[in-house]
Amino acid sequence: MIIKLSDGLDLRYEDFKDEGWRVGILARSGAGKSNLAALFAESALDDGWQVVIIEPISEWHTLKVVYPQVVVCGGEYADLPMAMGVEDLLIDLLEKSSASIVVNVSDIEEEWEQKRFVGAFLWKLYRRWQRVRRPILAVLEEADIWAPQMWSKEDSPALSRVSMLAKHGRKLGINLILISQRPADLHKSPLSQCNILFFGSFKSAQDLSPQQGVMWISKKLGIPITEKEITSLKAGEFIGWIKNRVVRFKARWRKTPHGGETPSVSLAPPPEELKAPLDEVRSKISELVEKRKRELREIDRLRRENEQLKKIIEEYERKIEILKTVKEIPLEIKAKLDTIKVPIQTSPTIRLTSPLMAEVPDPVRLCPHPGAYDVYSYLSKNKGWKKISEISSKTGLSVNRVRRVVKYLARKGVLNVRWGSRGGKKYPAYVRLKS
Template identity: 30%
Template structure:
């Protein structure tokens, strides 16, 4: 299979999981070139997601010179389904689960909402994806800037993870920008394929020169290409891949087949109407979205939980005010300091109480579930007068995966694998972190596995039994040790946790003061503490007197 982007240049299928950069001045054909590449990828049956802050990619669905492609349009003025700015993680889960190509139109979002969506989406894609997937990031310098402000570092970290380390997870991508000078150099230099349209600004041509210096050993070719950039016609580009494809060619990119939804309307002319939209099974897709949306039942709310949320909100509010305080502002008064410490102590105490209550409630539910299963195995059928109740029970049982060998769902298998990989067992909180399942779903999986004697409780932790390990079969792999274990977690952790983890590994065996760790990583206190809590739940760090250290287990073996 080849991806034909011009009459005299075709890219191999491996381009789907490689990194490409498309650069050029406004109106010189960047978007059309990206559309041509997207047409080839989707037309070959592969999965693509286009993050579109401009609302210009929806034409992929509609006929132009050729037929449109069955690509879902989420958000924007031509949406098959609406898109919410806080739905980035959910949309990523739907994408990975359904493998349906999508245009994610962010044009109706504010800049802040766009950044939030992109950060959440890319973090979740990096965590979940394992099959070939090509991401298109339009206006890439906005979401992966060379100089990121404090509020943009999570977004930049998520983009960095996908573009620099995503290949092992099947992730490739295309960056589109008219300002390569302000695009993150870490991402630009990772591009194995550079497609550059006309560039005039000296600073942007300098960015291309830096790419040449990083990727090529032939400065003469680079010098000739950069000299010709200001003279390129619309749709004409230099294509260079010195290390991967050994291609260095000036080409005329082929015309797009789909409707040109990015065309600038000319004065005095009416905008062309889109052609027929490709048909897709929207009802099946919406049903699958609804199914995924209801997979995770919300955690039960109670007075104690509401009070803790209020306390956390109050702490976050105070910390935000502190962070926004000008340098010349006076220090906190003793009364304000006492108040902040009292609120923080209250949050910690409330959290401790809730965790103990959660553990106790889970153990009670587990016992009741096991007792009920045993009782049902020995009781006689219910009389006819309880027919309605029996039907309700049968309906509930039908939704539960059968507890027999080889018939477990992904949730039970993920929970069982986590327990088996951690020989000392996993707490409920640790299982939530390791598997990503929320409290109600997590506890249901624990109950089913205990009822089948595949895991057992040892104090407050759950350990896989011999039967549980056997149930996983030959595909089960224990966690590695030593350097391999450290590498495993560096590849698995999301960007925020990984940034702190890397610092702690570098400092081992010395601990790092909690406050200094947060400053070095550039995260606010609340974010830093959340990441450290998750690292602790994974058993990767230990805390001692206000300092944090990488776990000794990471350096054994």
């Protein structure tokens, strides 16, 4: 396969047969990244390769104008609906037919689910191609989304799979293209594996940064280019690092329309030989979607049932606390009376350190949160401001339960509260009985 990048600049796959293509295309928005990547995709399709493209928004569907074997999964131009769990079905289609696939994840609402889907899809592609082992071109649009430099737990599945393909995909015939307009945000592990790099125009200090941006990449890989050379590039112009050689060129224009710039195009229908496989996959995806809907409905039912059971349990706990209070008070009074010698002729009023049931305010007895009497009793015995953690430690109640009781009794006028603040949220810090 030969890719004609510009007049006088061709890229021959034969020259990279042992190492495969691992291409990085880095340029700001509007500088021609997708056009350059399309030259690879179109040449691969012309040469009989399969192509799989992962995109967060609709752009690559326009390949269908010239290449009817391209199938779009997801997005507004979908031939197949997108849903979590369709990864195996798409890999089956790649293996068993001549189809190429544009995977549009925009129909998956949550970003973390998009990342999980991409990670699973790349992993299944890698596993399946250990057996298939035929040339395929994998293009990752906005690669910094799937392989971010600053990553969290939710990024790990996709990031690890992108890095794996960059390191080992060539052995299986998987040739990778990473496209990004934010080189500082793209993880340097897969990027450092690229044996072909194209730099388009950049203007921002962050993207040019010698710490994480383009200039850091050029220095780390020993590419002799300057910041002035990068900033002087016009739209469509690139500096290529190919076989340890710096080449400046203006990319020729692609055959297919640019999806981001062409509002409406006429897309070719799938060829006859793909209709049966597509119908089969479409039917299986519909079954998968219906199964997922049933699972979600069942999960929702169980969640509602769980909430109802929690409310019933809380009500029983509240009643148990009231019964325990009623049962324990006479024993406490008896214990106190056994230690106090009182003449029979004296006043029948006896002051005890713990509040009698008759002295307990109604809000304490009627509090919906278990432990209200324990909190009230402790504050009755220990005057002054008390920390929530101290009350929790002395009463054996959890800090959260003490806070719920305190908030309730404060609203009912039983307690005075000094409030603290953390992250913009107020919480009770100190509390005492209202005098």
